[in-house]
Amino acid sequence: MADKRFFAKSGSYSIADLAERVGGELMNCPAPDTVIEDVASVEEAAGSDICFVENRRYVAALGSSKAGVCLLPRNIADRAPEAMPLIVSERPRRAFAKIAALFYPQEDHRTGVDQSAHVDPSAELGDGCFVGPGATIGAGAKIGAGVKICANACVGEAVVIGDGTVIGENASVSHALIGARVVIYPGARVGTCGFGFEVDESGLVKMPQLGRAIIEDDVEIGANSCVDRGSGPDTVIGRATMIDNLVQIGHNVQIGKGCIICGQAGIAGSARIGNYVVLAGQVGVGGHLEIGDGVQVAAMSGVSNSIAPGQKVGGMPTVPINDFRRQIAAVKALGRRKSDQENK
The missing domain is CATH 2.160.10.10 (Hexapeptide repeat proteins)
Structure with missing residues (x-):
């Protein structure tokens, strides 16, 4: 979560407003007027926060998250907690970046x-x-x-x-x-x-x-x-x-x-x-x-x-990248063979 000593928050926004701003689809959201107060990671989010998950590596964290709403792709929407409102987006990371900038605009009014x-x-x-x-x-x-x-x-x-x-x-x-x-x-x-x-x-x-x-x-x-x-x-x-x-x-x-x-x-x-x-x-x-x-x-x-x-x-x-990967694999295989020979 953003440290308020360094980052000034602009305000609070409803789930429906956030979904509209990023062109997302609401799912499992009986109360779209619910107010979201802040952005946070999927692990740290509380009930008034929005988080995002982009790929399956974070599905375990999603299952135990306490976030008030989560931005995610459709293919992992079924892994979210049953009661968690969702905003489905093809590019959840990009959408979250826009929302984080909405909450914390980088404005410098000094003159x-x-x-x-x-x-x-x-x-x-x-x-x-x-x-x-x-x-x-x-x-x-x-x-x-x-x-x-x-x-x-x-x-x-x-x-x-x-x-x-x-x-x-x-x-x-x-x-x-x-x-x-x-x-x-x-x-x-x-x-x-x-x-x-x-x-x-x-x-x-x-x-x-x-x-x-x-x-x-x-x-x-x-x-x-x-x-x-x-x-x-x-x-x-x-x-x-x-x-x-x-x-x-x-x-x-x-x-x-x-x-x-x-x-x-x-x-x-x-x-x-x-x-x-x-x-x-x-x-x-x-x-x-x-x-x-x-x-x-x-x-x-x-x-x-x-x-x-x-x-x-x-x-x-x-x-070419596939050749590079084959080179790396070949070097690793050579190292394993030498290690096996030394251990005999």
């Missing part, structure tokens, strides 16, 4: 410029902005309406930030055009110098990084992640792409819309990632490669060749 912040006189701030303690905004920056620039964040010269964007504590943004409703989490770095050099026996020459970082609308960039600016072409993150914590995105990388880049993934310079691609945790993508639309890459994989659209791959180097 104004803290007296310890520094805003260059030539910077433009839209209506309803908030600039937190110690934050800095450089010359010529253009900040849209309702933007939140949190404590000690740094917005560089000439940066453009769209309406409703949030720049988290201690984050920095430079050489960048940022869209609307973007969230850059604490400690993230956007627009930093890309990693490019020319090396021979006479020494190292650093390549000037003269491009930008372009972050389209509704993107999120996780805590302590880094998005380098381009070296000449731009680095581009497409609309509604979600980037987890501790991710490195190199210079000139282009990522399409709706991608999911999980923690500790790294994408080397000039790689091109299509739309709706999923890179699981600790995936490494080599430079100058192309990953097609809808590709899914398993955790801890190394991508060393381009991947056609729609493929599911894994391993180091990556192979």
Whole structure:
């Protein structure tokens, strides 16, 4: 259950109202006007809470749950307690996310410029902005309406930030055009110098990084992640792409819309990632490669060749996911045979 010291609840809602908001079907609900006070896990829910169950792994917990109503798929509805009201949904996790956001909207109504912040006189701030303690905004920056620039964040010269964007504590943004409703989490770095050099026996020459970082609308960039600016072409993150914590995105990388880049993934310079691609945790993508639309890459994989659209791959180097699973099975079988031989 949400700790009220950190999360403010918006109110209470009837079962019928919640079902309507997520397009769910009521089952076993003789009193649809019953008021639900909060969201909770299936194990912790009380009689005034709503919970959700998505798959059969949690059926045992569902059978003993005290929840006032449960969101679940139709195929496990018969495993719920007889007296428990149900909201049947094809995607109960998604529905629960919407309901949790209804109970606990992530709203930040702060406005104004803290007296310890520094805003260059030539910077433009839209209506309803908030600039937190110690934050800095450089010359010529253009900040849209309702933007939140949190404590000690740094917005560089000439940066453009769209309406409703949030720049988290201690984050920095430079050489960048940022869209609307973007969230850059604490400690993230956007627009930093890309990693490019020319090396021979006479020494190292650093390549000037003269491009930008372009972050389209509704993107999120996780805590302590880094998005380098381009070296000449731009680095581009497409609309509604979600980037987890501790991710490195190199210079000139282009990522399409709706991608999911999980923690500790790294994408080397000039790689091109299509739309709706999923890179699981600790995936490494080599430079100058192309990953097609809808590709899914398993955790801890190394991508060393381009991947056609729609493929599911894994391993180091990556192979089709079924081949990867066979490789793992073969290694396990080899280990068992060796162990059996040693024990004879």
